[in-house]
Amino acid sequence: MRRVPAVDAQRTALASLQATATSLNKKYAPRAPARTPDREWRSNIGRKLDLSSALLSLSVLVDSGLDHYRGSFQNRWMYLPLGVSAAALAASLLGILDARGKSRVARDGLYGLAALTGAAGLGFHGYNIMKRPGGLSWLNLFYAAPVGAPAALLLAGILGRGAERVRDDEASTILGYPAGEVLGIIASAGLAGTVAEAGLLHFRGAFQNPGMFLPVAVPPAAAGLLTTTLFRPGNILRRAAKLGLRLTALLGFAGVGFHAYGVSRNMGGWRNWSQNILNGPPLPAPPSFTGLALAGLAALALVERNGKASSHD
Known part of the structure; x- marks a missing residue:
């Protein structure tokens, strides 16, 4: 029995359409980022740095909370490092759980905020020491506002941003170094x-x-x-x-x-x-x-x- 020419033409057109669709899917379909060994290794280093930042943020959160509670939160700015250190801790924990190996703008921003808050806190605590009778003295260093807590928050932010740079930069450089x-x-x-x-x-x-x-x-x-x-x-x-x-x-x-x-x-x-x-x-x-x-x-x-x-x- 001879094939009907119209049926053959339909089959040929359908096969051509299927081949075109397959080619377009391969070309334009979203692709997951390749998990190369180098990217995975850099992701693990970034997560270790996030863990470092998390420990520092947790230390600041609890330590500042106790010290500022003991100071009865006399200055409203005393609430700021608690909120910022909690946000930095949350960003660090998300970074530890994130195994995709790419930096995230939100985490980077929170780490930057933590670093700025820590730097400002150093200024506040330094002012607190210097305004006391005797200025820079052993007694004031012993009992005035400690400089260690804001310095730790500054370090938490810097190390967190370092984690994002290591994840994102294949050359593993920071500021060109x-x-x-x-x-x-x-x-x-x-x-x-x-x-x-x-x-x-x-x-x-x-x-x-x-x-x-x-x-x-x-x-x-x-x-x-x-x-x-x-x-x-x-x-x-x-x-x-x-x-x-x-x-x-x-x-x-x-x-x-x-x-x-x-x-x-x-x-x-x-x-x-x-x-x-x-x-x-x-x-x-x-x-x-x-x-x-x-x-x-x-x-x-x-x-x-x-x-x-x-x-x-």
Whole structure:
């Protein structure tokens, strides 16, 4: 039986239309971003930096909340760091959960707001110290508004923005400089400042417990090794820096236990928690060491990666 010419023409036209539709779908269909090993690795480094920022933001949120509550929120601006640190903490947690490996404008904006608020807080706290009788004196440094909390919020914002830059920039640069070196210097400077505050408060406490010497011994060594590794690379120095940073991270968690024990030694112990938590020692302070140590480890990972990449070129 011979085919009807009209039927053959219809079949040919239908096949042509199907081929055209398939070609258009392949050309214009949305494609998921490729999960290359390099992008996935940079995403993991970004999430580690987000974790660092989260620990610092949490420390600021709780510490500032307690201190400003003790100050009865006499200045309305005292509410601002609580809201900003909570927003930065939320952004950090979202960054930790985000495994897609791309930066987000909203997170970046919140981190920038945290950095600006921390910088402004440093100015406010510095003014609070200088306006007291005696100005810049040991007594005012001991009991006036602490500079550590706004500095920690500033660092949380900077490290969070660093996480977004690492995710978004295949060359892993910040302001044109290698991201590992920039973040390493920031982590070292942050550790130095945190050590200075811990040393000041532990000096006020007369170092009654031998464990009070640990925060002024281990983190400075880790910060020094990290800085040295950035400018004089070597396997032995890098391993020593990693060990020092890991010990510093553990010290941050252990410090919470030490401070909880210190609270229990106040009159009434934990039964009188509502007063003794305000009197200290501050429970939220030690995790700052952990956050900065994690940032230092992430920076070392970036330095190692860039070193291997340059050696292959």
